[in-house]
Amino acid sequence: MEKRFHLAIGVRDIARTVDDYTARLGASPIVHIPGEYALFKTDALNISLRRVAGDKTGLRHMGWESDAFFGFNSEIDTNGYEWEYFDAIAQKKEILAVWPHADVSKL
Numbered sequence: 001m002e003k004r005f006h007l008a009i010g011v012r013d014i015a016r017t018v019d020d021y022t023a024r025l026g027a028s029p030i031v032h033i034p035g036e037y038a039l040f041k042t043d044a045l046n047i048s049l050r051r052v053a054g055d056k057t058g059l060r061h062m063g064w065e066s067d068a069f070f071g072f073n074s075e076i077d078t079n080g081y082e083w084e085y086f087d088a089i090a091q092k093k094e095i096l097a098v099w100p101h102a103d104v105s106k107l
């Protein structure tokens with residue numbers, strides 16, 4: 001079962017963070033809603049960036065993306081961190097629920 005580690009990070013400035021992560025990862029986001037959201041995917045890693053206000057920056061949750069999962073599930077670990085388990089279709093639906101006009105064709 002192939003899995004891609006997922007990190008969801010809250011940031012204040014999407015544009016600056018996209019530039020930074022594009023350089024760090026050597027790849028552009030496959031979904032980008034300017035000023036709001038960006039999703040990067042590599043062979044091993046899935047990073048979603050979402051604009052947040054105030055002191056809500058940092059790790060939002062983590063988890064795994066895999067076609068072996070059906071839909072979307074989440075749980076809280078012993079340290080209080082949320083872990084999400086989902087397939088690409090569930091991720092696409094989640095993005096479109098918030099940004100209905102997002103280009104998710106690369107997912």
